[in-house]
Amino acid sequence: MMAWTDRHCRYLHRLLAPSALLFTEMVTSNALEHGPRTRLLAHQAAEYPLALQLGGSEPKQLARAAVLGAEAGFSEINLNVGCPSPRVRKGAFGACLMLDPARVADCVAAMQDVVSIPVTVKCRLGVDDADTDELLLAFAQAVSNAGCKRLYVHARKAILGGLSPAQNRQIPPLQYTRVYQLASQLTIPVVINGGITDSATALEQLSGNEGLIKGVMLGRAAYHNPLLLTQLSREMGLTEPGASTDQALVLQAYAQYQQYAQRQLQQDVNLQTLVKPLLGLFAGMRGARQFRRTLSDAKLLRDNDAGLLSQALDSLSLQAA
Numbered sequence: 030m031m032a033w034t035d036r037h038c039r040y041l042h043r044l045l046a047p048s049a050l051l052f053t054e055m056v057t058s059n060a061l062e063h064g065p066r067t068r069l070l071a072h073q074a075a076e077y078p079l080a081l082q083l084g085g086s087e088p089k090q091l092a093r094a095a096v097l098g099a100e101a102g103f104s105e106i107n108l109n110v111g112c113p114s115p116r117v118r119k120g121a122f123g124a125c126l127m128l129d130p131a132r133v134a135d136c137v138a139a140m141q142d143v144v145s146i147p148v149t150v151k152c153r154l155g156v157d158d159a160d161t162d163e164l165l166l167a168f169a170q171a172v173s174n175a176g177c178k179r180l181y182v183h184a185r186k187a188i189l190g191g192l193s194p195a196q197n198r199q200i201p202p203l204q205y206t207r208v209y210q211l212a213s214q215l216t217i218p219v220v221i222n223g224g225i226t227d228s229a230t231a232l233e234q235l236s237g238n239e240g241l242i243k244g245v246m247l248g249r250a251a252y253h254n255p256l257l258l259t260q261l262s263r264e265m266g267l268t269e270p271g272a273s274t275d276q277a278l279v280l281q282a283y284a285q286y287q288q289y290a291q292r293q294l295q296q297d298v299n300l301q302t303l304v305k306p307l308l309g310l311f312a313g314m315r316g317a318r319q320f321r322r323t324l325s326d327a328k329l330l331r332d333n334d335a336g337l338l339s340q341a342l343d344s345l346s347l348q349a350a
């Protein structure tokens with residue numbers, strides 16, 4: 030998620046969810062060709078498995094970007110066909126590409142031809158009035174036939190005229206049943222996305238619906254309440270058996286992140302950037318507000334001292350005591 034899931038956020042999420050597939054922010058193929066490539070691809074092996082999400086609509090340029098991603102070590106190349114922002118639309122990619130399945134198919138084929146890691150697509154249910162089950166199926170079949178290995182579906186349509194990106198994540202209604210129906214008609218795995226905010230709902234998506242849904246993608250809830258990643262990982266039996274409670278797991282992750290922050294500060298990353306993904310970590314627990322306040326204090330952050338993370342934690346436990 031743009032401006033949210035930077036490499037620090039992903040490092041934290043990996044500590045909380047040992048085997049979840051994580052995604053980069055969207056990087057355009059154009060920026061990779063002409064921009065600060067090294068910075069745009071920066072990540073650590075600790076974040077794996079990690080999908081590089083690309084934005085673009087030029088098959089050859091996307092193929093070159095996919096090669097760069099594969100060479101950099103990413104686990105998957107994901108093409109964004111869901112972003113409704115006016116800027117992205119002006120560049121003729123993102124959600125508006127749903128109106129041109131043949132082009133998306135060309136993009137997928139061009140990428141999958143040159144990399145051995147999976148190329149996948151993230152899309153919506155439709156765009157504006159082009160929002161029927163028939164069009165959705167035609168789109169999905171086109172990308173599947175072109176070699177797409179997995180389809181992530183944000184279970185609402187995009188409205189390209191008049192809604193902001195934030196409104197486009199809220200106003201068009203969620204239609205999960207259309208995703209189930211689509212999944213029943215495809216041979217490639219379908220991952221569902223949109224509005225999933227708790228582990229029970231996520232697990233229900235996976236275990237119910239006749240097993241049609243092969244994965245659940247969490248966006249805002251994972252960012253605002255990263256504990257959800259720990260809960261889900263534990264409930265799915267993906268965390269180490271020794272570590273018992275969610276709180277113990279989170280505190281363990283916090284301690285590891287503190288060491289990470291220390292190392293990053295030595296590489297001139299500023300503290301404000303490093304604490305951003307931590308702000309929601311203790312959401313709902315007693316003292317969370319004070320914890321957040323400490324880590325948001327501009328004056329304290331200016332010192333770039335990782336000790337602030339201990340200080341924030343102290344305020345939390347003091348209140349909880």
Ligand SMILES: Cc1cc2nc3c(=O)[nH]c(=O)nc-3n(C[C@H](O)[C@H](O)[C@H](O)COP(=O)(O)O)c2cc1C
Pocket residue numbers: 030031032033054055082109111112151183198222223224225246247248249250
């Ligand atoms: C700040 C923000 C940035 C986002 N950036 C991206 C992006 O770069 N690529 C993408 O595929 N989706 C992006 N999204 C959309 C989410 O991935 C997700 O599809 C959407 O929020 C619905 O899922 P959720 O209800 O679990 O959040 C972004 C969402 C937010 C809130």
